[in-house]
Amino acid sequence: MHIEEQFDFPPVDRDALLAGLGRIVAASGLLHRPEELRPYECDGLAAYRRVPLAVVLPETVEQVQAVLRLCHEMNVPVVARGAGTGLSGGALPFEQGILLSLAKFNRILEIDADNRTARVQPGVRNLAISEAVEHLGLYYAPDPSSQIACSIGGNVAENAGGLHCLKYGLTVHNVFEVTLVTIDGELTSLGGAGLDGPGLDLLAAIVGSEGMLGVIVEVRVKLTPKPRVAKVIMAAYDDVGRAGETVGAIIAEGIIPGGLEMMDQLSTRAAEDFVHAGYATDAAAILLCELDGTAEEVDEQIEQVREICARFDAIDLRLARDDAERARFWAGRKAAFPAVGRISPDYYCMDGTIPRAQLPMVLEQIARLSAESGLRVANVFHAGDGNLHPLILFDANNEGELEKAEQVGGTILELCVAAGGTITGEHGVGMEKINQMCVQFNELEREQFHALKAAFDPRGLLNPGKAVPTLHRCAEFGKLHVHRGEMPFPDLPRF
Amino acid sequence: MNDPDISQQLQDRVRSAAAEGRALQIRGGGSKAFYGRDVDGGGEPLDLSEHRGIVNYAPTELVISARGGTPLAELEAALAEKGQMLPFEPPHFGAATIGGALACGLSGPRRPWGGALRDHVLGTRLLNGRGECLRFGGEVIKNVAGYDVSRLLTGSLGVLGAVLEVSVKVLPAAAREVTLVQQCDAAEAIRRCSEWSRQPLPLSGLAWDAGQLQIRLSGASAGVAAAIGQIGGEQRDDNDWWLALREQRLDFFAGDAPLWRLSVAPACALDDLPGDWLLDWGGAQRWLRSEAPAERIRAAAAALGGHATLFRGGERSGEVFQPLDPLKARLHKSIKAAFDPKGIFNPGKLYADL
Numbered sequence: 001m002h003i004e005e006q007f008d009f010p011p012v013d014r015d016a017l018l019a020g021l022g023r024i025v026a027a028s029g030l031l032h033r034p035e036e037l038r039p040y041e042c043d044g045l046a047a048y049r050r051v052p053l054a055v056v057l058p059e060t061v062e063q064v065q066a067v068l069r070l071c072h073e074m075n076v077p078v079v080a081r082g083a084g085t086g087l088s089g090g091a092l093p094f095e096q097g098i099l100l101s102l103a104k105f106n107r108i109l110e111i112d113a114d115n116r117t118a119r120v121q122p123g124v125r126n127l128a129i130s131e132a133v134e135h136l137g138l139y140y141a142p143d144p145s146s147q148i149a150c151s152i153g154g155n156v157a158e159n160a161g162g163l164h165c166l167k168y169g170l171t172v173h174n175v176f177e178v179t180l181v182t183i184d185g186e187l188t189s190l191g192g193a194g195l196d197g198p199g200l201d202l203l204a205a206i207v208g209s210e211g212m213l214g215v216i217v218e219v220r221v222k223l224t225p226k227p228r229v230a231k232v233i234m235a236a237y238d239d240v241g242r243a244g245e246t247v248g249a250i251i252a253e254g255i256i257p258g259g260l261e262m263m264d265q266l267s268t269r270a271a272e273d274f275v276h277a278g279y280a281t282d283a284a285a286i287l288l289c290e291l292d293g294t295a296e297e298v299d300e301q302i303e304q305v306r307e308i309c310a311r312f313d314a315i316d317l318r319l320a321r322d323d324a325e326r327a328r329f330w331a332g333r334k335a336a337f338p339a340v341g342r343i344s345p346d347y348y349c350m351d352g353t354i355p356r357a358q359l360p361m362v363l364e365q366i367a368r369l370s371a372e373s374g375l376r377v378a379n380v381f382h383a384g385d386g387n388l389h390p391l392i393l394f395d396a397n398n399e400g401e402l403e404k405a406e407q408v409g410g411t412i413l414e415l416c417v418a419a420g421g422t423i424t425g426e427h428g429v430g431m432e433k434i435n436q437m438c439v440q441f442n443e444l445e446r447e448q449f450h451a452l453k454a455a456f457d458p459r460g461l462l463n464p465g466k467a468v469p470t471l472h473r474c475a476e477f478g479k480l481h482v483h484r485g486e487m488p489f490p491d492l493p494r495f
Numbered sequence: 496m497n498d499p500d501i502s503q504q505l506q507d508r509v510r511s512a513a514a515e516g517r518a519l520q521i522r523g524g525g526s527k528a529f530y531g532r533d534v535d536g537g538g539e540p541l542d543l544s545e546h547r548g549i550v551n552y553a554p555t556e557l558v559i560s561a562r563g564g565t566p567l568a569e570l571e572a573a574l575a576e577k578g579q580m581l582p583f584e585p586p587h588f589g590a591a592t593i594g595g596a597l598a599c600g601l602s603g604p605r606r607p608w609g610g611a612l613r614d615h616v617l618g619t620r621l622l623n624g625r626g627e628c629l630r631f632g633g634e635v636i637k638n639v640a641g642y643d644v645s646r647l648l649t650g651s652l653g654v655l656g657a658v659l660e661v662s663v664k665v666l667p668a669a670a671r672e673v674t675l676v677q678q679c680d681a682a683e684a685i686r687r688c689s690e691w692s693r694q695p696l697p698l699s700g701l702a703w704d705a706g707q708l709q710i711r712l713s714g715a716s717a718g719v720a721a722a723i724g725q726i727g728g729e730q731r732d733d734n735d736w737w738l739a740l741r742e743q744r745l746d747f748f749a750g751d752a753p754l755w756r757l758s759v760a761p762a763c764a765l766d767d768l769p770g771d772w773l774l775d776w777g778g779a780q781r782w783l784r785s786e787a788p789a790e791r792i793r794a795a796a797a798a799l800g801g802h803a804t805l806f807r808g809g810e811r812s813g814e815v816f817q818p819l820d821p822l823k824a825r826l827h828k829s830i831k832a833a834f835d836p837k838g839i840f841n842p843g844k845l846y847a848d849l
Contacts, residue, residue, distance in 0.1 A: 112760075112762075113693060114689045114693075114762035115689075115760045115761055115762045115763075116692060116693060117760075136693070137693065137694070137695075138693065158639065159639045159643070161637055165636075165637065166636065169610065169614065170637065172614070172643070172646070173610060173614050182822065182826075186822045187822070188820055188822040188823050188826075190823075192758065192800055192801050192802060193759065193760035193799070193800025193801055194758040194759045194760055194761070194779050194780075194799075194800065194801040194802075195606065195607065195611065195758060195776060195779045195780070196600075196611065196613075196650075196758050197758075197802060198802040198804075198816050198817035198819065199816060199817075199819050199823060199827055199845065199846070200647060200650070200651055200654075200655075200827055200830060200845075201600070201613055201646055201647055201649055201650055201651075202647075202823070202826060202830075204613060204643050204646030204647050204649070205642055205643060205644075205646075205647045205830075207643065208639045208642070208643055209642055209643075212642075213642075225692075225693055225694050225695040225696075226695060227695045228695050248555035249555075251554075251555050251557060251667075252554060252555050253667075254578055254667030254668070254670065255667070256666065256667065293695065293697070293714070293715070293718050294695070294697070294717070294718040294721050294722070295721075296715075296717030296718055296720065296721045297697070297714060297715040297717050297718030297721075299717070300715050300716070300717045300718075301715060353635040353636070353637045353638055354635065355553065355556050355558075355634065355635060356555065356556055357553070357555065357556065382637070385635075385636040385637045386556070386635050386636060386637065387636075387637045420633070420634060420635070421633065421635050421638075422633055422635055422637075422638040422639075422640045423640050424638070424639050424640050425635070425637035425638060425639065426637055426639060427639075428639055429639075429640055429641075433640075437640065437641070440640050440641075441630075441640075441641060444627045444629055445629045445630065445631070445641070448623065448627070448629055448644070448833070448834070449641055449642055449644075451833035451834070452642055452644070452647075452830065452833050452834075453642075454829075454833065455826065455829035455830045455832070455833045456826065456829075467641075468641065468642075
């Protein structure tokens, strides 16, 4: 994919910039030699790489303010970066700009058990919060699969989800307050110590804004009481559609499982080979359904779910006998991406969301695209909330395969939009899905996004070229894209 | 259904108002017209109550979409038929519409556990100040494409535009719901609420009024039964008290004394402001009837990490919402300009200069 785009930022006086930054941060917090910059050239989406002018690692909020003030004065673009685990290229550097790493902001500032909140710096790892409050019987609910490594600041920027968000929500539901530095170096807090803040809900605008509106320097997260009991059922099906119908039936019965995940045969087999989770590898699909709450509640619901799975012809039904087996069932799911990585030199992970009822149709179309392109596609599905992760397997060493994988991926995302869904459920648009934004939103809607961005960042210095495509880019994409005057999937009903 | 889609007429009205720079006062059911600042004149009314009807309801997808003027009561009846509910339990205060509920952003007693209205908004269709019809978000639960404009609109009191359609996440209604009542003072109530909230209990309401702590439990029958045993208190199987709380029909809300809403960290001690208190949301939403000066009440709320709103009564031509720091005030103005450059929608309703 072409990731280059013309921006009319004035040329940067590199020496003056480095001198200015050097007056703000310690020498160890300013990287500018090529070998120092190389590790920062990409985030979790390694297909896209760019080297920034410099990497700055401030240690105090005042330094962040001073760095942004300087960049604002000198018209230098700024890309903020957390742990760099993002999958959409949101932290891909900009050549004429600096990369602002929040890695040194790694302290938990306050744990308030009475109010069930914690104040943390943005570089704190997601899982570290839960570990720090475990002794209180509390945890931080959103659990993206990368939770051992990803940082809370990045989670806020991307509105990260996880395996339990149907019941416990996304990042936006689990953050009460953020402290934000604007591009001109000013500081404010959005939200509050209570359940809402005054005025417009700017917190909602910041969560998931992909580093386009400001830099987050502190987060007050919600802590949730750990359920007393959690049990997981694994159900195997010889038909993907029946597994999908089971999900709808569970919800129709009034049950909201803590986790509800589906994997197709290719991903089940890869995961089984990798972590020996005990999956039924001859099944077309497996469903993992976790129920949590009080012991009485969970027992009642386990019986209901068993009965529903049987009604939809599950060929194998297993209740994890103990916590160790339950952990194994989940380990297979959490390791699904790396497991697929073992059976293919490269893979490309998609992140569409669809209304669940559309699943059989969408899977059928994906199978067709896979057959046409010759690229295998493994499907991992947050079935409860309709978030589908097709993993497209390819080998970048084969001429043209990366481009082919990108093309199949783009088509899958457009399929999700046509099915009434969205191009990204939790990974963000970043650089990766920038073209598909032209499909999901019309010109006026994209212009409204740009206007909102400009309200925070009039000069467009924060993360330029990401998240919302320019008119020019969409015009170019449109020319390439509409074949013979036809939209993709012309026969699908539009919602 | 034969409910009309009048978005074209509404769009024409907004376009001509924008062209002529005339202010518009957006109106749904009029049930919350008291909320926000008193604006003299405030422009000609833009009535959305005729733009109504449920557009899509898919129970197994946990989503319902309706035009802005759809009565909340109609939505709730459709959901109840399928054993579902609006998890944020919005107050009606009369003939409320879903668009009006979104613009006011208010949530009922279930909020700390079920989530706020803003937490459940999945998508909106907005008529902005340029008269453009825009769609943000959608009908799926997980969606991070583009800025979350739909949530930004929640509680904006119409200053960014008129909401033509709303999609919200819904949830199954609980199999069982009971209320327990305990006698205690406010300080003890705050302590008990904090202790229970730290535990995995099927709570759906914790409120204190007139020396009584009301505890609502919702969930699977077995789980609720176990929690009743743990918490204790006088058990009531009718839950009407919560409706009266949500609709502000309890004795506490009668009379003319200014009604303040304080949103604060739930476990903090009660401030010694003069007046009567009612605590909701396990202590996170505190109602105060008080003639104390606004500055004093706002300072007390800010000291507890929160903010105060003059909800009903009192002096409403000044600011009724907590004043903003200079940076936030500047951001409010630039965001307003981004959506409504001519300033035609509900001028002055949220803040005097917005």
